[in-house]
Amino acid sequence: MSIRERLSGNEAIATAMRQINPDVVAAFPITPSTEIPQYFSSYVANGQVDSVFVPVESEHSAMSATIGASAAGARAMTATSSCGLALMWEMLYVAASDRLPLALALVNRALSGPININCDHSDAMGARDAGWIQLFSENNQEAYDNMIQAFRISEHPDVRLPIMVCQDGFIISHGVENIELLEDDLVKKFVGEYKPEHYLLNAQEPLAVGPYANPPYIMESKKANLEALENSKKVMLEVAREFKQISGRDYGFFEAYKMDDADYAMVIMGSAAGTGKDAVDALREKGIKAGLLKIRMFRPFPASQVAETLKNVKVVACMDRTESFNTLNGPLGADVKSALYDMGSKVKVVNYVYGIGGRDVTVASLTSVYEDMMKIEADGTVGQAYRYLSLRG
Numbered sequence: 217m218s219i220r221e222r223l224s225g226n227e228a229i230a231t232a233m234r235q236i237n238p239d240v241v242a243a244f245p246i247t248p249s250t251e252i253p254q255y256f257s258s259y260v261a262n263g264q265v266d267s268v269f270v271p272v273e274s275e276h277s278a279m280s281a282t283i284g285a286s287a288a289g290a291r292a293m294t295a296t297s298s299c300g301l302a303l304m305w306e307m308l309y310v311a312a313s314d315r316l317p318l319a320l321a322l323v324n325r326a327l328s329g330p331i332n333i334n335c336d337h338s339d340a341m342g343a344r345d346a347g348w349i350q351l352f353s354e355n356n357q358e359a360y361d362n363m364i365q366a367f368r369i370s371e372h373p374d375v376r377l378p379i380m381v382c383q384d385g386f387i388i389s390h391g392v393e394n395i396e397l398l399e400d401d402l403v404k405k406f407v408g409e410y411k412p413e414h415y416l417l418n419a420q421e422p423l424a425v426g427p428y429a430n431p432p433y434i435m436e437s438k439k440a441n442l443e444a445l446e447n448s449k450k451v452m453l454e455v456a457r458e459f460k461q462i463s464g465r466d467y468g469f470f471e472a473y474k475m476d477d478a479d480y481a482m483v484i485m486g487s488a489a490g491t492g493k494d495a496v497d498a499l500r501e502k503g504i505k506a507g508l509l510k511i512r513m514f515r516p517f518p519a520s521q522v523a524e525t526l527k528n529v530k531v532v533a534c535m536d537r538t539e540s541f542n543t544l545n546g547p548l549g550a551d552v553k554s555a556l557y558d559m560g561s562k563v564k565v566v567n568y569v570y571g572i573g574g575r576d577v578t579v580a581s582l583t584s585v586y587e588d589m590m591k592i593e594a595d596g597t598v599g600q601a602y603r604y605l606s607l608r609g
Contacts, residue, residue: 218396218397218398218399218463218464219396219397219398219399220394220395220396220397221394221395221396221397222392222393222394222395223356223360223392223393223395224251224356224388224389224390224391224392224393225323225353225355225356225359225383225384225388225389225390225391226248226249226251226252226255226323226389226390227251227255228356228357228359228360228363228395229252229295229321229359229360229363229381229383230251230252230255230256230259231255231360231397232360232363232364232403233252233256233259233293233321233363234256234259234264234265235364235398235400235403235404235407236291236363236364236367236403236404236407237265237266237267237404238265238267238290238291238292238293238319239267239268239285239290239291239292239410240267240268240270240281240282240285240290240291240292240293241253241256241260241267241268241269241270241292241293241294242269242270242271242272242277242278242279242281242282242285242292242294243256243269243270243271243272243278243294243295243296244271244272244273244274244275244277244278244296244300246275246296246297246298246299246300247297247325247333247385248297248323248325248333248385248386248389248390249295249296249297249300249321249322249323249325249385249389251389251390252295252321252323253269253294253295256269257269257271268285270285274303275296275299275300275301275303275304276303276304276306276307278294278296278300278304279294279304279307279308279311279320280307281294282294282311282318282320283307283310283311283314283316283318285318286311286316286317286318287314287316287415287416287425287426288415288416288417289412289415289416289417289418290410291367291371291410292318292319293318293319293320293321294318294319294320294321295320295321295322295323296320296321296322296323297322297323297324297325297339297385298324298325298326298327298328298333298338298339298385299327299328299339301322301339301340301342301343302327302339302342305342305343305346308343308346308348308378309346309347310426311348311378312346312347312348312377312378312441313347313426313429313437313438313441314425314426315376315377315440315441315444316376316377316378317367317370317371317375317376317377317378317379318370318378318379319363319366319367319370319378319379319380319381320348320378320379320380320381321363321381321383322339322340322380322381322382322383323382323383323384323385323388323389324336324337324339324340324382324383324384324385324486324537325339325385326338326339326572326573326574327339327342332573332574333385334385334386334573334574335384335385335386335387335487335537335571335573335574336537336538336571336572336573336574337382337485337486337536337537337538338537338538338539338572340352340380340382340514341536341538341540341546341547343380344514344515344547347377347378347441347445348377348378348379348380348515349369349370349375349377349378349379349380349445349448349452349513349515349516350379350380350382350513350514350515351365351366351379351380351381351382351512351513351514352382352383352485352486352511352512352513352514353381353382353383353384353388353486353487353512354471354486354487354489354490354510355388355393355487355490356383356388356391356392356393356395357393357395357396357465358383358512359381359383359388360395360397361459361463361465361467362381362467362512363381364398364403364406364407364459365452365455365456365459365467366379366381367379367407367410368406368407368408368451368455368458369448369451369452369455370448371410372447372448372451372455373413374444374447374450374451375444375447375448375451376444377441377444377445377448382486383486383487384486384487384488386574387487388486388487396463398462398463402462406458406459406462445515445516446516448516449469449513449516449518452469452513453468453469456468467512468512469511469512469513469518469521469522470509470510470511470512470513470518470521470522470525471489471509471510471512472507472508472509472525473489473492473493473496473507473508473509473510474496474500474506474507474508475507475508475509475525475529476507477505477507478505478506478507478528478529479504479505479506479529479530479531479593480504480505480506480507480529480530480531480532480533480586480589480590480593481506481507481508481509481526481529481531481532481533482495482496482506482507482508482509482532482533482535482582482585482586483508483509483511483522483526483532483533483534483535483548483552484508484509484510484511484535484548485510485511485512485514485535485537485548486537488535488537488570488571488577488582489508489510491577491578491579491582492508492510492535492582493508494579495579495582495583495585495586496508496586498579498583499583499586504586504590506586507529509522509525509526511548514548517551517555519551519554519555519558520555520558520559522551522552522555523555523556523558523559523561524559526552526556526561526563527559527561527563529563530563530564530589530593531563531564531565531566531589531590531592531593532552532556532563532564532565532566532589533565533566533567533568533585533586533588533589534546534548534549534552534553534565534566534567534568535548535568535570535585535605536548536549536567536568536569536570537569537570537571537572538569538572539569539572543602544601544602545567545601545602546567546569546602548567549565549567549602552565553565553567564592564593564598565598565601566588566589566592566598566601566603567601567602567603568585568603568604568605569602569603569604569605570604570605570606571605575606576606577606581605581606584605585605588603
């Protein structure tokens with residue numbers, strides 16, 4: 217039986233961590249993720265978990281300690297945001313290349329500069345090429361559910377990769393919503409006991425973790441990382457099917473919202489997807505065939521599935537909550553365009569930068585994107601393909 221609660225996104229993540237009961241949690245505080253280790257450390261102090269909590273001197277040390285614990289054979293995790301993730305940069309690549317199934321709760325926040333502590337996806341997008349699995353959450357419920365599923369995906373023998381569960385800073389992390397929790401015993405059974413095949417503290421199998429990779433070996437290591445990411449797609453779907461059986465909630469690569477007959481589709485990630493759905497509903501009432509594709513698994517990117525879902529759409533708008541400074545498109549826009557190109561699609565695509573540094577995202581602002589898509593169809597040309605939304609004059 218589910219347990220109805222009212223929790224913030226940070227409380228939801230900390231609750232999932234308590235139910236998972238990892239062996240080691242190492243963390244350093246940074247807004248807006250600070251509450252996650254704060255709540256979890258109280259669970260440790262109160263004896264609600266038997267985890268070892270390691271308060272470290274920096275985020276680089278947090279990821280280093282998490283890597284060390286995972287390599288030793290422990291189920292390990294951490295949490296951070298923004299500049300904290302940037303300070304982990306070197307170690308993010310180490311975690312993936314060492315094939316360590318650790319978990320990171322990332323509360324998305326703008327990277328400096330200029331200095332800003334509000335929500336955008338620049339932290340996660342900067343880490344998108346580090347070899348990690350990345351799941352994005354629309355709301356508190358999804359943040360909780362994604363964290364419950366995370367270790368099942370990352371620890372699978374065909375995967376063995378670190379996983380990043382993302383939620384929008386302040387919007388989800390500090391916003392309180394009704395949420396349905398699973399019972400502790402059910403989560404424990406679902407996640408299962410961690411039984412690593414290879415680990416440093418196994419006296420019967422001496423091994424090295426993270427040795428120097430000479431040129432004859434490093435490309436093969438990268439290819440193995442890529443193959444594991446490809447394997448994670450199938451594993452994620454299998455885990456999602458099992459999760460639905462215990463929760464009733466359905467997850468996949470993405471959520472296709474009113475896409476069956478859509479002429480105009482928005483592709484978006486994170487909390488703004490809920491605002492986009494409201495815009496779609498309002499447009500549908502006016503007879504406009506609007507739809508929305510909310511990406512959940514951004515890395516690895518489910519390219520063929522996205523392209524198949526968008527193949528009959530007239531115009532697509534890709535929404536990037538970051539600026540990648542290539543002057544052509546954002547990360548999500550680039551992936552969607554590539555997927556459509558590989559399928560041979562002639563769907564017109566426009567890419568928007570929105571919500572940077574906490575800029576308001578409203579139903580009206582997202583409705584204007586659909587209005588732009590309708591104009592693109594009427595004119596027969598995209599015009600400016602890379603645009604800023606809600607930019608002050």
